[in-house]
Amino acid sequence: METVGQDSCGGADAARGTEWRPAPEARVHFRVTRFIMEAGVKLGMQSIPIATACTIYHKFFCEISVDAYDPYLVAMSSLYLAGKVEEQHLRTRDIINVSNRYFHPGSETLELDSHFWALRDSIVQCELLVLRVLRFQVSFQHPHQYLLHYLISLKNWLNRYSWQRTPISITAWALLRDSYHGGLCLRFRAQHIAVAVLHLALQAYGVEVPAEAEAEKPWWQVFSDDLTKPIIDNIVSDLIQIYTMDTEIP
């Protein structure tokens, strides 16, 4: 089980040398994390609790084989747990309702009968399992805070009109949220991910940091001392790989 977990964790790294072909697990996780995000939006969760839920989920399946547990159940428990961790408490009833609707679009709401309570119990039980597997370490340092501070710093250095015209912050934010479809959050430091998504956002719109060529230190180095260009490139390419799955998986 351990070895399988290792594979799925480092799967992206291993596969990158050759032609990209996401491992079957990666595809499952992509789908399930997409479910987590959609459910998160419908539950009114903010970005950080959703990020926590995804991290819990990914971390769980780093330790445990995909076949061992129903990934969707783990996802629901992750949502529930993340709500507790990030102080945005969710109610299991809402999670069950939203999930049920996700799996059976357009279906009627569930009756509050024994079946419903069984579902609820399974979520709570699974939550305990997840906690044990993660050894009760469920609080994470997310890149969100870093990214926002970087954006503010950059905004002051850039020309205000080009900043206004270019949706850099919104794109960077979207990229960061989407990055949780993969296990990026487990493999890289939060600061590095934040810089990488910012870098990709600037690239996408062809925005250059003024006087970058003349500077002693590139802007991304300022934000994180131990960051190197290859790391950024790694993160960016991993991120882009995640997006290729978006088109492949309906």
Next chain:
Amino acid sequence: MDRDLLRQSLNYHGPSLLSLLRSEQQDNPHFRNLLGSVAEPARGPPPQQQLQGRKEKRVDNVEIQKFISKKADLLFALSWKSDAPTTSEVNEDSEDNYAVMPPLEQFMEIPSMDRRELFFRDIERGDIVIGRISSIREFGFFMVLICLGSGIMRDISHLEITALCPLRDVPSHSNHGDPLSYYQIGDIIRAGIKDIDRYHEKLAVSLYGSSLPPHLSGIKLGVISSEELPLYYRRSNELNSNSLDSYENIMQSSLGFVNPGVVEFLLGKLGIDESNPPSLMRGLQSKNFSEDDFASALRKKQSASWALKCVKIGVDYFKVGRHVDAMNEYNKALEIDKQNVEALVARGALYATKGSLNKAIEDFELALENCPTHRNARKYLCQTLVERGGQLEEEEKFLNAESYYKKALDLDETFKDAEDALQKLHKYMQKSLELREKQAEKEEKQKTKKIETSAEKLRKLLKEEKRLKKKRRKSTSSSSSVSSADESVSSSSSSSSGHKRHKKRKRNRSESSRSSRRHSAKSSSDQIDQNRKDEWFPVPANTSASFLNQREEVEKLLEKQDRVPYQKKQVKEKDRCPLSSSSVEIPDDIGGRSEEPRDFYNSSKTQAGSSKTEKPYKAERHFSSRRDSSDSFSRNSEDKSKMSGYRKVKKDAEGRKEHYRRWETSSVRYSTSPASSDYSSKSVERYKRSTYSGSRDSSRHEQRYQVSKNQGEYERGDNDEEDVKTEVPEDDGLSSKGHSEREVKKKLPQNLLNIFNQIAAFEKEKGNKQKN
């Protein structure tokens, strides 16, 4: 599509992106049109730029371009821009909100030349600058800028940028002839940028607030202290003194970085909307999410159906008569779904059947509020309103009753019952008004007559009183046996007659209550009529415990009943003519209620000659008898089968009590002795409970014509009472209890006292029973 953005990106990435875009977005009509036009300018300038860029970015650049081309429809969509307006740029950012960092260029160590160039490129009119005065000339002063107060936060302290503040832009301070004399070299000045000469790198600033854009107009320009310098500048100075500190260290040691609300705050500052989170994933475009799938909507739906289930169970319980269980189910349903219309209607119906009409009305109204088209809610509400209106009529709150009927009609214009009831009520109100006016006239006449004689009477009474006192002193020990036979005869006869009528009355009562419950205005019309009489001839002053009521009551009353002019007058004129309103009121009530009062009064009249002092008591007793009758009636009808009727009667009685209270106040005022009030409250209270028990509304319909007959007599009787009372003050100092007892002894025949004692015993018993 945002053409400018697309062009910017194409210029940066070169033709490879263009070709990628063409292949990826060929299905997208927006791009097919755009790419043709965009391609033209893109081809011209980029080559050189592209060469430069290409050198730096290598392999991954292709990946990025592929990514851009795949997501181009999202990245360059017009809707992709942040919707939320960025929060205005007032530089009040305190340390607590987020980690305010020294400017980025300071970490990047960008040469001063470039910084200066970029400063003059990016500075805008209306920005706030902060600098030190370097020299003062006759045409103004020069300042060296040290930092910026709004717009862009740059590190300019070492750039030696000077700005001129011309004399005309320095506000004059009245004390100084020369505005410039106020300033000294080295002062820190906050000023607004007024003019920029980008080519010659010259700046002109102003100290007038008008140089700032509207959202910054609150900021004070002029001399500031060093504490007022922006935080970013202070941090930047700290960094200069310790240039080894890294961005990361400064940020993480900043208090604002660990602020739990930092993400929210910065999202607002950057204009990112968390309620509609952005994503570049096709499957996560939140605009494609259906509102119905959101948690709140689902919960609402689920709760509604769950609540409905409970209501169904409740209705089943209700049908088999398990009302408590039904109520529990309804309450449960409403707990689950506060606004559940069905539950509200069902509970309202249950309340209505249980007799809690007000609660029922509340529920129905709430249900209608939530679902204005609910037919049952409307229907039930109409019926309940009319029923409640009927109740109010019984309680003699006619205006309230009217408003209830009107409400019902507002809801349903075709609701016949309400219309009938309303018409009847109106008719009745008019009649009683007329009657009242007639009475008022009579009153006036009689009063004027009486005033003349009252002085004489007073004298007579005084004498008599003295005589009686002497007698009493002699016989205090055997006071209980002092009595007059007449009194006991009259009272016993009246009580017996009351008992005779008792059964009949009871029947009447239950009938009327039943009919009103049925809500048919027709069937209850008789009763309504009776009630109307009650309303318009308010009960005489019942000098019960509530005697001490305040004048507010009267005022309230005045407000309420000011359509009856004579009443008002009476209250006002009470000083002039000692007749209390109570005396006026007596006739209808007593006369209407039963015939014995008449007998009683007749007898009292005959007694008047022999001992006038007895009269007041009788009158008092009479007042109270009325009230008691209702009480005692309720006692009689206490059997379970008539629970609802009982309740109504209770209410009725209460309503009446209110009336008494109101009218009492007037009598209280003119009777100068509190003793008399005491006397009445104690002795009467006891007395009234007994003899007239059950003697209620036996023949109310007679009320009207008896009024005139009896009036004269009552009037006189009352007047006497008045006189006696004015005598009493001597006894003022005595304790109320002893006093009242003495009063009783003084005035009551032995037999009566015996009866009183019996009554008291009976009362006690009754009280105990009721408690049980």
